[in-house]
Amino acid sequence: MQINIEQNQKEIKKHGSFAFPLHVSLEHIEAYEQGVFLWHWHPEIELTWIISGEIEYRVNDKIYYLREGEGLFGNSQTLHAGCRKDRKPCTYLSITFHPRLLYGYDGSIFQSKYVEPIIEDGSFPALKLERDVDWHQDILRKMQHIQNVVKEQPDDYEMQAQMALLEIWRYLYKDYMQNPHAKTESAVHLERLREMLSYMEQNYSKDINLDDIAAQVNICKSECCRFFKKHMNMTILEYLMSLRIQKSIPLLKKGKSVAETAGLVGFASPAYFGQIFKRYMHCTPKSIQKEEN
Numbered sequence: 001m002q003i004n005i006e007q008n009q010k011e012i013k014k015h016g017s018f019a020f021p022l023h024v025s026l027e028h029i030e031a032y033e034q035g036v037f038l039w040h041w042h043p044e045i046e047l048t049w050i051i052s053g054e055i056e057y058r059v060n061d062k063i064y065y066l067r068e069g070e071g072l073f074g075n076s077q078t079l080h081a082g083c084r085k086d087r088k089p090c091t092y093l094s095i096t097f098h099p100r101l102l103y104g105y106d107g108s109i110f111q112s113k114y115v116e117p118i119i120e121d122g123s124f125p126a127l128k129l130e131r132d133v134d135w136h137q138d139i140l141r142k143m144q145h146i147q148n149v150v151k152e153q154p155d156d157y158e159m160q161a162q163m164a165l166l167e168i169w170r171y172l173y174k175d176y177m178q179n180p181h182a183k184t185e186s187a188v189h190l191e192r193l194r195e196m197l198s199y200m201e202q203n204y205s206k207d208i209n210l211d212d213i214a215a216q217v218n219i220c221k222s223e224c225c226r227f228f229k230k231h232m233n234m235t236i237l238e239y240l241m242s243l244r245i246q247k248s249i250p251l252l253k254k255g256k257s258v259a260e261t262a263g264l265v266g267f268a269s270p271a272y273f274g275q276i277f278k279r280y281m282h283c284t285p286k287s288i289q290k291e292e293n
Helices: 109-119 134-152 157-178 187-203 210-216 221-232 236-253 258-264 270-281 285-291
Strands: 022-028 036-040 045-052 054-059 062-067 071-074 080-084 091-097 126-129
Touching (some): 022 134, 045 054, 045 062, 045 134, 054 071, 062 071, 071 134, 109 157, 134 157, 187 210, 187 236, 210 221, 236 258, 236 270, 258 285
Antiparallel strands (some): 054 062, 071 126
């Protein structure tokens, strides 16, 4: 399993309906290939609650280590990705919703005063919800309430869910207003990162190199390497290899040969593909094929 994204890294997924833009799901990080969900973004706000295990959650240029009983508020439009810790399982609740569910209609006072200042502020991409902060834990309890009412669906479940979200937002709004947040990387830098990720997403199957990626964002190779490593905590080559391995798994499961798969995801040599595959997946490409037979 892996997140489906467009070439610009936007997630391809319906988060509820237009009439009720809310999606609640129980997720297992180990269900994703390599225990990693890839970088993506969406206009919806996302709330995460760790039910068991641990996860390394990345939002823009920051890394959050979340343990059981902790959570995260992820703002609209942020780039984010996650991976499991120490190859151990992790179960978490994810609640995604469009900001419109909070403010109702364009031009409302709720949109201009209470929602837009937060979702349009790049200095507030996320907030870790701690175990020893009472109002943080109250947010997590309200998330659990939303999960329950959406699952049970009483006659007024949409109203109960919206009321809980508004209560959560009131906490976030008060914290935002009382605690100015330090400025993070500029929007220009974050757009540069998004362009680099999008370029690799579009061209991973080709013989691309550092020169190509640096030219895409109009910076020199050394700055390109430094910038990517700072934000992603890995080299460009490491990310590209990981991306290619991710893209190879569905092909192997569909019955493509190892040699054909290697060529389709940008490896010139099937042997080198097998070597890199084993490094990332701790098994051989053929073992993935056998799982489907």
